[in-house]
Amino acid sequence: MSHRISDLSSFNAAHAAGLRKLMPGVPRIAIGMGTCGMGNGAEAVYHAFADHIHNLGLGFHLTRTGCFGFCAEEPLVNVLLPGQPLVVLRRIQASDVPALLDHLAAGRIPAELALCKIEEWDHITATIKYAAGQPEIPHWYDVPFFTGQKKIVLRNCGIISPIEIEEYIAVGGYQALYKVLIDSSPEAVIEQLKAAKLRGRGGAGYQTGLKWEMLRKAQAERKFLISNADEGDPGAYMNRNEIEGDPHSMLEGMIIAGYVTGSTEGILYVRAEYPLAVHRLQHAMDQARDYGLLGKNILGRGFNFDISLVEGAGAFVCGEETALIRSLEGRAGRPTPRPPYPAEKGLWGYPTNINNVETWYNVAPIVVKGAAWFTETGSPKSPGTKVFSLVGKVQNTGLVEMPLGTPLKTFVYDIGGGATHGKAVKAVQTGGPSGGTIPQEMFDTPVDYETLAQLGSIMGSGGMVVMDEDNCMVDVARYFVEFTHSESCGKCTPCRAGLDQALRILNRFTHGVATDGDLDTLDELSRMIRDMSLCGLGQSAPNPVLTSMRHFRREFEDHVRAHRCRAGVCEDLALSPCENSCPLHMNIPRFLQLLKEDRLEEAFLSVVLDNPLPASTGRVCQHPCDNRCRRSAIDDAVNMREVHRFIADSIYGTPRYEPLIEQVLARKLPPTGCKIAIVGAGPAGLSCAYYCALLGHDVTVYENNAEAGGMLRYALPNYRLPIEVIEHELELIRRLGVSFIFNTTVGRDISLNELDAAHDAVFLSIGTWKESWVYLAGTELRGVLHALPFLEAVNKDETTQLGRKVAVIGGGNAAIDSARTALRLGADVTIVYRRERKDMPAIREETEAAEAEGARIVFLAAPHRIVDDGSGGIQAIECVKTTLGEFDRSGRRRPVPTDEILRIACDTVILAVGETVDLDFVKASGLRLKEGGTMLEVDRHTLLTSRPNFYAGGDLITGASNVSNAMGWGKKAARTIDQALMDEFRWPRIWPEFKHSMTVPAHPSTARRHHNRELDPAKRAATFAETTFPLAPVEAMEETCRCLRCDIRADH
């Protein structure tokens, strides 16, 4: 039977047939079967539905559709029950199907499986109204991923079946073509496109109407139209989903263009890597021919136009139009200079017009709705929408169609939901290998052709890859240059040879052998390639390098000067991911392996030479190593902190201690005669002192307290870190010859000038002991305590003003320590934190322990005022409930106050809202401050302050941080001070050679991560004694066997 449409009645018949399929009057189930759905198991879901529907004899209409955009939630399944809204179910697996069908057969839709509902859908060329209902399921536009999206290009994707031409016709498809052929005024269509200011969606943004006009005016016996679907930009897949979900929209756009420009033939150039897209297009073209919409005598109007399909064979450069044409001519895809432009001399010398896939999708809507409607959306210079593939390190990945001019932060945070796993977003890469990276500080940037170009990037075809703190921008630049280098066609020298040189230089960076001069060379070379290359590939290839160097210069410098890749990506700059993330850069795989080989003493030596306070950090470290451990890709990170605690605890206080200490002392280098003063005996100062002493210097530590340890001794509660542990560790430092002068405040008892005169170098590490100022009514009341003085008083067994009902304000470690300490003093404790649980800076295990011990935590509440009891004491604290607003610079949602006031009855308020540097000291020192004036300025690589021979580290230069970070600064300062004093790099001499296995374990232990045991919470909360016990020997041993030994490389 012929389906040919030749008049209005046959057109209407197809339309009606399509509507019957779209809204069949029986339940309709459509499985999202784009490649993304299939990759998540959609095929099995489809077959499960087919089998069960058949077996149960249900008369359901089962079909398939394309991707609705939210790829992270695939497989998506659309369900339409008669008289109900269209409901999109998410993450449906084959095993869900039987139960789901039971529900559907009974007319129920399980709301817990629903992503959203659609009561009315604007297909642009038509509107489909479904019923209202299902109040418990959100409207599609209320789901954050879709909020603000405007689906013009993706108008049919995920709704209609891509293999049913009648469904396309039912939602207004081929209506524009019909109109254009009936009106038979090609010039009017071109004028309409020009008025709509539709710009090419492939990246360059040239006006489509102008291009069509040129082709129309060209005189030749053959004219070609080409659709460029050679989507070779890695990280972008818009075109694939557009074609897979709605192939007819592209065909309609091309057929209209064929008529308007007087072309004779159309060619689809599709990547061979997209087999499903190829298949869907071929099927769609067969159907279109069958319906008289393609081929001879289209719609009975005497217009002939046919389209053929060519599969591109994998060459990025063929995205360039002249290269694509060469490829179609049967040659290698090497570009030719323009002019002549393809509109004059294209394929085989005939006039040719090439448009990107997405451009064609905009044609029918403009024809049907008009130019004025189109320009309502987007920005004045760039009207309309653009589809982006939002991927990389965001929670919600998928295809997003937004008006042009939407700010980047809307994409990353509102739609994408921010970074995954609580990490911080660092940048967005747009435009793929031709684009650039845009740093988080610039996320207000509107996304359109001009603005992105100003930032050195491009919009490109719409790739948007989000990067977080674990991505190295040098590596990303190198990655793209490696790509363009291998994709360069080789025709012109700047691109071929220039990119080769650029890649060599970038490799030097990632291998840690680059010099400062390489930065300048790379910059100059990149500009040269950009300015002198023949085609778009070469001209844009340096963009990733130039933008990364502009926005992330520090990362490049770190690779050169500090040989560090903070993201831990460049493997040659790190021993292993754990070592790289450790502020002390401990050789973690080494001590794990030594313990695994049952060589406890050597394991201790390895640990204590890397970290002078291992029993302390073994208890209180924030363990950043866990976040980077590759074992966590399999199950959980190796419990490295607890293993080094186990090693330290197994030695301290045993007969093994003394001979090992002798071994450490034996590592001390001969006396240098240099005198070094260290100000502050906290973790930073102690670490610096330890290493300076090991390096043979004469070290004196000045401390204003009566004993050493700083925060370790005075701020960390005893149940977390018993005082005996600190004493053991201090003994080693004393025995290395470090002298301590206590009860002496630098700046008051001894001046900086006096220190300078008596020493060769001075290291300042006075930490942050000042409480941050809080603007809060009632802080003068009796019963308001600050966290650090409170903790210090408890540690010193002094009395405090703690009452019975305590409110702790804050979410950091000091807040949790205060809360758990107050619990142990018998108080009832409520913690008030203004953000959400996941935003708390405190160590997660500590927060959980506090809750288990009986502390309540009120989230999303900001203190408003402390209420007077009438006699100078406290009766309550009032907090304003907050909701989460926009994302701030830290990538966390900003708490926004509401009208709701929460009153918490209490007699004590502990403020734990942060600590700052003692500004009086800093100002009096005459040393230069950082911008903002709250921290000392130092050279990032040497830690030298503005005064010669004065170095600084720890909280003094970073603001309040934690023990391990402070120790890392102290260790680094010792290294740079020694190098400056001795004019040679003596650092490695501290360590003896450890001989241990360097073979990757063939069968790493399959045991899960071991956690340390604790007393149960009720018993814990009754004592200040340590209640968290070290791993048992067999558990520590098993942890060592879980290590994958990332420190061993195949090339070693």
Added chain:
Amino acid sequence: MTFAPSLPAHLSREDQEFLDQLISEQQDRPGMLLTVLERIQERQPEKYLPAPMLDYLARRTGIPESRIYNVVTFYALFNLKPQGRHTVCICRGTACHTRGSMRLLESVRLQLGLREDEDEGSADKLTATTPDGAVTVRTVACFGQCALAPVAEVDHHVLGHVNERALQREVEQLIR
């Protein structure tokens, strides 16, 4: 130009007929050479372009052999060597790269004992086959499966959000 090329000794009659028909079907169409080469490779069980067939193609169409080889070596899709019975393909697209696809590649290489210096091709397309011809490991510039990154394909079956262990298990199944 019509001439009857002498039949190369190592080209079967069946192959010859296949080529003759393919060429006549594609003659003068845009992208003819690409399409012909793609179909030839597709038809080979070992997914490559045998030299005798290219030789015949040149003679039959009059396209210089130099140009055919120019095209074959230019595009990443074409192989001049037989491919393994199984294929493990690792996506090296940007999204996959940021989510650690390089490690996947290294781990599968290690598992199959393939060394880096045995690779052929360049960054966008690495390919290496085990000596017994069982498995070819290759990379692709981008599958366009970015939302599932990192992605690998084992015998054209897509694995989304794949980790080293999951991939190792899949590869174990192949070589068992």
